[in-house]
Amino acid sequence: MYTHETCPICEGNKFESFLKAVDYTVSQDTFQIVKCISCGFHFTNPIPDEDKIGDYYKSESYISHSSTNRGLINKIYQRVRKHTLKQKLKLVKKWAKGDNVMDIGAGTGHFLSTCQKAGFNVLGLEPDQDARRFAETHLNVKLQPTEELYDLGHNSKDIITMWHVLEHVYHLKKDVKQISKVLKDDGTLIVAVPNMGSFDAQHYGAHWAAYDLPIHLYHFQPKDIANLFDRVNMGVVEILPMKFDSYYVSLLSEKYKDGNMARAFWNGWRSNVKAKNDSYSSQIYILKKKGK
Numbered sequence: 001m002y003t004h005e006t007c008p009i010c011e012g013n014k015f016e017s018f019l020k021a022v023d024y025t026v027s028q029d030t031f032q033i034v035k036c037i038s039c040g041f042h043f044t045n046p047i048p049d050e051d052k053i054g055d056y057y058k059s060e061s062y063i064s065h066s067s068t069n070r071g072l073i074n075k076i077y078q079r080v081r082k083h084t085l086k087q088k089l090k091l092v093k094k095w096a097k098g099d100n101v102m103d104i105g106a107g108t109g110h111f112l113s114t115c116q117k118a119g120f121n122v123l124g125l126e127p128d129q130d131a132r133r134f135a136e137t138h139l140n141v142k143l144q145p146t147e148e149l150y151d152l153g154h155n156s157k158d159i160i161t162m163w164h165v166l167e168h169v170y171h172l173k174k175d176v177k178q179i180s181k182v183l184k185d186d187g188t189l190i191v192a193v194p195n196m197g198s199f200d201a202q203h204y205g206a207h208w209a210a211y212d213l214p215i216h217l218y219h220f221q222p223k224d225i226a227n228l229f230d231r232v233n234m235g236v237v238e239i240l241p242m243k244f245d246s247y248y249v250s251l252l253s254e255k256y257k258d259g260n261m262a263r264a265f266w267n268g269w270r271s272n273v274k275a276k277n278d279s280y281s282s283q284i285y286i287l288k289k290k291g292k
């Protein structure tokens with residue numbers, strides 16, 4: 001296990017315990033989330049070592065790397081994914097000033113395949129070798145190991161996307177700095193992460209599925225995203241809701257709580273209704289370099 005001695009964003013060294021929650025998907029072990037006293041950022045502490053974290057991803061129900069069509073939640077997920085891919089492409093088209101799109105944490109490559117078919121020049125980074133192989137064999141999308149991030153030319157990408165990935169990266173500030181270098185000066189970074197300031201997070205508490213311990217290393221709120229990227233001279237220009245996530249996360253949370261599924265839809269709906277501009281279950285942050 002690795003223990004953060006300083007806050008991954010502000011490097012403050014005083015934390016308070018925020019909550020303890022169980023890893024419901026793989027190990028059934030308990031992990032802790034702490035809150036930084038200086039900047040208010042919440043992060044998992046301690047965390048599994050980087051070379052051990054893979055074990056915590058090995059769950060049959062970890063659907064983002066699978067394309068099986070079993071079970072209610074998976075079925076809903078597949079249906080929603082189709083719709084979501086269209087929405088993501090729309091967003092890329094809206095912000096792209098050129099055709100170079102890079103996706104970090106590309107998974108099985110479905111998003112990049114969608115971009116490629118729309119005429120974009122795509123590059124994907126993905127740590128999981130099986131996922132890379134899947135993307136190449138089934139979708140004709142070539143993915144590279146994540147370390148490639150540090151070999152890319154500066155000022156070379158028009159759009160960089162991270163769909164539910166930033167909460168997984170070990171070297172948060174180092175990677176963010178490198179991403180800001182690889183991005184063109186007039187480029188756009190699109191980051192989607194769960195929002196622990198949402199209604200469903202508060203409602204489910206330790207059962208909130210998007211805490212997803214221990215593989216979610218960080219638990220962002222809008223102010224944390226602003227604070228983190230401000231340090232590399234980037235700012236949030238728009239925040240967009242991911243409205244399906246509140247249903248999906250509520251479904252999983254009810255499953256962990258042993259509750260009923262109808263209540264998940266009710267809470268998913270309530271979460272969206274109660275959300276103001278920046279308090280949805282999961283959100284997309286559009287980021288640009290400042291003064292550009």
Ligand SMILES: [Zn+2]
Nearest residue numbers: 007010036039
């Ligand atoms: Zn801090």
